[in-house]
Amino acid sequence: MAGHIPREFIDDLLARTDIVEVVDSRVRLKKAGKNYGACCPFHNEKTPSFTVSQDKQFYHCFGCGAHGNAIDFIMEYERLEFVDAIDELAGQMGLEVPREQRSGKSPQAKQASAEQKRDGYELMEQLARFYQAQLRQNPNSKKVVEYLKQRGLSGETARDWEIGYAPADWDGVFKAFGHTAQQQEQLLSLGMLIENDNKRRYDRFRDRVMFPIRDKRGRVIGFGGRIIDDGTPKYLNSPETPLFHKGLELYGLFQVKEAERKPKQVVIVEGYMDVVALSQYEINYAVASLGTATSREQLQTLFRLTDKVVCCYDGDRAGREAAWRALENALPLLKDGIQLRFVFLPDGEDPDSLVQAQGKAAFEQIIDDAQPMADFLFQQLTARVDMEQQEGRAKFANLAAPLISKMPDGIMREMMTDRLCQRLAMPRAKLERLLEDADKKTQPQHKRTPVRTAIATLLQHPELGQTEQVKALHGIDAFADITMPGVPLLKRLIEQTIAEPLTTARLLERWRETPEYSSLAKLASWELHVDEESCEPHFFDTLEKLLNMFVEQRTELLLARARENRLSAEEKQELQQLLRERQQIETTP
Numbered sequence: 001m002a003g004h005i006p007r008e009f010i011d012d013l014l015a016r017t018d019i020v021e022v023v024d025s026r027v028r029l030k031k032a033g034k035n036y037g038a039c040c041p042f043h044n045e046k047t048p049s050f051t052v053s054q055d056k057q058f059y060h061c062f063g064c065g066a067h068g069n070a071i072d073f074i075m076e077y078e079r080l081e082f083v084d085a086i087d088e089l090a091g092q093m094g095l096e097v098p099r100e101q102r103s104g105k106s107p108q109a110k111q112a113s114a115e116q117k118r119d120g121y122e123l124m125e126q127l128a129r130f131y132q133a134q135l136r137q138n139p140n141s142k143k144v145v146e147y148l149k150q151r152g153l154s155g156e157t158a159r160d161w162e163i164g165y166a167p168a169d170w171d172g173v174f175k176a177f178g179h180t181a182q183q184q185e186q187l188l189s190l191g192m193l194i195e196n197d198n199k200r201r202y203d204r205f206r207d208r209v210m211f212p213i214r215d216k217r218g219r220v221i222g223f224g225g226r227i228i229d230d231g232t233p234k235y236l237n238s239p240e241t242p243l244f245h246k247g248l249e250l251y252g253l254f255q256v257k258e259a260e261r262k263p264k265q266v267v268i269v270e271g272y273m274d275v276v277a278l279s280q281y282e283i284n285y286a287v288a289s290l291g292t293a294t295s296r297e298q299l300q301t302l303f304r305l306t307d308k309v310v311c312c313y314d315g316d317r318a319g320r321e322a323a324w325r326a327l328e329n330a331l332p333l334l335k336d337g338i339q340l341r342f343v344f345l346p347d348g349e350d351p352d353s354l355v356q357a358q359g360k361a362a363f364e365q366i367i368d369d370a371q372p373m374a375d376f377l378f379q380q381l382t383a384r385v386d387m388e389q390q391e392g393r394a395k396f397a398n399l400a401a402p403l404i405s406k407m408p409d410g411i412m413r414e415m416m417t418d419r420l421c422q423r424l425a426m427p428r429a430k431l432e433r434l435l436e437d438a439d440k441k442t443q444p445q446h447k448r449t450p451v452r453t454a455i456a457t458l459l460q461h462p463e464l465g466q467t468e469q470v471k472a473l474h475g476i477d478a479f480a481d482i483t484m485p486g487v488p489l490l491k492r493l494i495e496q497t498i499a500e501p502l503t504t505a506r507l508l509e510r511w512r513e514t515p516e517y518s519s520l521a522k523l524a525s526w527e528l529h530v531d532e533e534s535c536e537p538h539f540f541d542t543l544e545k546l547l548n549m550f551v552e553q554r555t556e557l558l559l560a561r562a563r564e565n566r567l568s569a570e571e572k573q574e575l576q577q578l579l580r581e582r583q584q585i586e587t588t589p
Contacts, residue, residue, distance in 0.1 A: 005086055007510070009098055010071075013090055014506045019057045019070045022089070026077055034532075041077060042066045043410035044336040056460060057505035060525040064335065064408045067525045069505030079304035081216070082512075120190055120243050123177065124220040127192060128212040130176060131164025131223075138167055144209060147228050151273060152356045157280045161211065161255075166225055168207035191222070191239040205236065211272040213238070213290070214254040216301075224251065224272050224290070235271065237290055247295040250287040250302070251275055257305065259284035265308035267367060268294055268326070269351045270319075277352040281360040286351070293325040300333055308339040310370045312351055315344035324380060327373060331406040334373070338412075341370035374416055377403065378423065393424055401434045450549065451486035454542045456523040458493050461535050462507045465497020469540060474498055482550045489516060555579065 020036055023029060029036040029052060040050035040061040049063035060067040066076065074085040090097045135141055135158075144165045148158055166172065173192055178184040184201060187193040195201045208225030215221045222238030238244050252275040256263060267286045269275060278286045285306075289298055294311065302309050311326050313319035323342050330340050343366055345354060355363045371379075381399050386392035400420050407413040421431050458464055465471075474494055496507060504524055511517045530538045558575040561567050567575065 005083065005097055005099060010086065010509060011506055013086065013093070013095065014057065014069060014071070014503070014509055016093060016095075017057070017070045017089060018054065019059060019073065019505065020052055020054050022070045022092075023052050023059060023073055040064060040066065042335055043408065045410075053504070055503070056524075057503040058508075058524060064410055065525075067521060069509060071509070075304075081304070116186075117242065120186065121219045121221075123186060124190065124212075124222075124243065127173065127177070127223070128162055128164065128210075128220045130173070131166055131210040131212075132162055133164075134167055134172070135163065135165040138165055140168060140207070141165065144228060147209065151352070152277060152280075154280060157276060161276050161279070163276070164210040164212070166203065166205035166208045166210050170202040170206065172206075173203045174201060189241060190243065191241045204238075208236065211251065211276075213244070213249060213251050215243075215249060216254060216257070218254050219243075221249065222246075226272065246290040248297050248301075249290060250298055251290055252279075252287040253301070253305075255279070256285055256287060263306050265310060265367070266302050266306050267310045267312050267351075268302075269312050270314065270322075271350065271352070274351040278355055278363070281355050281363070283355065283360060283363065293322055294329065296329040296333070299326070299330045303333055303338055307337055308341070310341045310343060310367050312343040312345065312367070312370075314350065315346060319344060320380075323376065327377060328403070328406075330373070331403060332408065334412055335408050336410040336412055340373040342373070342376045343367060343370045374419065377416075378419070387423075397424055397426065397431070397434060401431075401437075405435050449486070450542050450545045451484060451490060452523060452526075453528075454539065454546065455486065455490050455493060455520070456526040457528060457535060457539045457542065458490070458497060459504055459507060459520060459524040460526070460528065461539070462497045462502045462504060464536060464539055465494055466501055467536070470494060471498055473543065482546065484546070484550065487546070 020029065023038075024036070027038050027041045027050075029038050030048075032048075032051065034053075034055070036052040036054070037048045038050045038052075039045050039048045040063055042050075042061060043064040043066075045063050050059065050061045050066075052059045057069055058067065059069075059073055068076070070089060071082070071085050074080060074088050075082060078085070078088060080088060087097055135144055138144075148163070153163075169175075173187065174184070178187055178193065178201070184193065188195060188201070192204055193201050194204050205223060205225040207229075208227055211224040211226070212220045213222040213224060222241065222244035224238075225236045227234055227236075237246060240246065250268075251272055256266060263285045265285060267278075267283075269278070269286050269288050272288055275286045275288050278284075287302070289295075299309065309330075311323050313323050323344070327340070327342075334340060345351070345366075351363065354366075377400075381396055384399065385395045387396060397420070404413060404416050404420065407416065417428070417431060417435065420426075421428050424431070493507070496502065496510065508517070508520060508524055511520050528535070528538070555575070558567065558571055561571065562575065
C-alpha cells in the first residue's frame with residue numbers, strides 16, 4: 001500500500017503496545033527484578049544478558065548490543081523492513097495502518113512531490129513495456145532475439161524477466177515519451193535521457209538488451225542495458241535518481257521474494273544475465289549487485305531475508321577484490337547463526353555459462369561447497385605476509401585484529417579469536433588486549449561528558465521532563481546562550497519530554513529518521529552507574545555542571561577580550577555579573 005505512515009499513528013501504536021508481551025510471545029521471558037530477562041534471541045549465549053524494560057518499553061542485550069523498541073524487535077526478529085514491522089505490529093492489535101503523503105515545506109509541495117514519484121513509477125513501467133514491445137517489433141529484433149538464444153535463454157524466460165530492447169536510434173524514447181518540456185524534464189530526472197553541453201537531449205540507452213530493475217515492492221525504478229555487439233561499456237546502468245539508489249537495490253530481489261518468502265540461501269552474482277540464466281534452471285535465489293561492490297545496506301537487506309548468503313564471483317583479481325569489500329561490509333552484520341560464504345569460478349566461467357554447461361545439480365554443488373567467511377579472511381591475510389618471519393606474524397595480527405573487532409560479540413567472534421590465537425601461537429589474554437585496542441580505533445567511543453550524561457539520563461528517564469524543575473529551566477531558557485556540542489540536542493529532548501509524558505521507546509522513535517538516531521539509541525542503553533532513586537538528583541547535578549561550565553568558559557572568554565581592550569559596554573556589564581556569580585559560588589560553604 002502506497003503512502004507515508006503518519007508519525008502520530010506510530011507514536012500511538014507504541015503507546016498501545018507492551019513490549020514485554022511482544023517479546024514474550026516469541027522469546028520466553030522471566031521476571032528479573034524490575035525488568036524481564038532471557039537469553040538473547042540475536043546471538044547464542046548460555047547466560048542471559050537480554051533484558052526488557054516495561055517502564056521504558058525498551059530492550060537491550062549486554063552481550064551483542066542489540067537494542068530498541070517493539071518495532072525494532074519485530075524488524076530484527078522477524079527480519080522485516082520498517083513498514084512491514086509496523087503492519088505486523090498493528091495487525092496483532094487489530095489496527096489498520098493509515099497512509100498519507102509525506103509533509104514538505106507545505107501540504108501542496110508535499111502532494112506535488114508525491115505525485116511526481118507516482119508519475120515516475122508509472123513512466124518507468126511504461127518504459128519497461130516500451131522496451132519489451134521493441135524486442136518484438138523493432139527492425140533489429142531478429143538480431144536481438146538471436147543473441148538471447150545464443151546466450152541460452154528461452155522465450156519464456158525472457159518474457160518472465162520482462163527483457164526488452166532499446167532501439168539503436170538516438171531518440172527512440174525521446175520521441176515516444178518526450179512530447180512536452182515537462183515530460184523531457186521527467187525523463188532527464190529518471191536518467192532515461194542525457195543532455196549534452198549544447199543542450200541537446202538524447203536517449204541514454206541505445207542498441208542494448210534491457211533488464212528492468214524492480215525494487216522490493218515490485219516497482220520499476222531503473223534499467224540495466226547490455227551491449228549486443230562489441231562496444232563499451234558492456235553494461236550500462238541507470239544513474240542515481242529520485243527512484244533508484246544502486247547501493248540499496250539488488251537486481252532480482254523482488255523475484256527471489258516472490259519465489260519463496262524465506263529462502264534458505266541467496267547467491268550474489270555479478271551480472272543480470274547470470275540471475276536470469278540461473279532462474280531458467282530453477283535456481284530462484286540469485287541476485288546481482290548492480291555493478292558495484294556489494295554494500296553493507298544490500299547485505300543487511302539479504303540477512304533479513306535469509307541466514308545464508310553466498311558471494312559468487314570471478315576468480316580473477318577483480319573478483320577477489322569485490323569479495324574482500326563484501327566481507328569488510330558484512331563483518332558488523334555477522335551475528336551468530338548468519339553465514340557468509342564465497343565461491344570463485346574458474347577463468348572464463350560465469351554462473352550463466354557454468355549452469356548451462358554442467359546443469360543445476362553441478363552448480364548447486366559448487367554453492368554448497370562455498371568457502372566459509374573465516375577461511376577466506378585468513379587465506380587472504382596470509383597471502384599478504386610472510387608467516388615464517390616474526391615481523392610477518394606481527395603484521396598478520398595487526399591486519400586481523402581490526403577486522404575481528406568489527407564483528408558483533410558472540411560465538412563466531414570467539415571462534416575467530418581462538419583461530420587467530422592458534423595461527424599466531426599467541427596467548428589469548430594478549431590477543432584480547434590487541435582486540436580491545438582495535439575496538440577503540442574502529443568503534444566510536446562515547447566519552448562521558450556532562451552533555452552526554454544528561455542526554456542518556458533523560459532518554460532513560462523521560463519522566464524527568466515532567467518535573468517542575470525542568471519546566472522552570474526551560475521557561476527561562478537556561479541553555480539559550482550555551483554553544484557546547486550536544487546542548488541543542490539536549491534542549492530539543494527536554495522540549496519533547498515537557499510536551500507530554502513519554503516512554504524511552506516513544507521518545508527514541510521520534511528520532512528514527514534523523515542522523516542522531518544511532519547515537520541516541522546507544523545512549524539509551526548506557527549504564528548510568530546510579531540507582532533509580534538517585535537519577536533525578538543526578539540529572540539536575542549534571543545540568544548544574546553544564547551551566548557552571550558555560551559560566552566559566554564565558555568568563556574566561558570575556559576576560560581575554562578585556563585584556564585586549566575589545567569589550568563592548570554590554571560585555572563589560574556581563575563580565576561584572578559573571579565575576580560576582582563566580583565569587584558567590586567560591587564563597588558558598
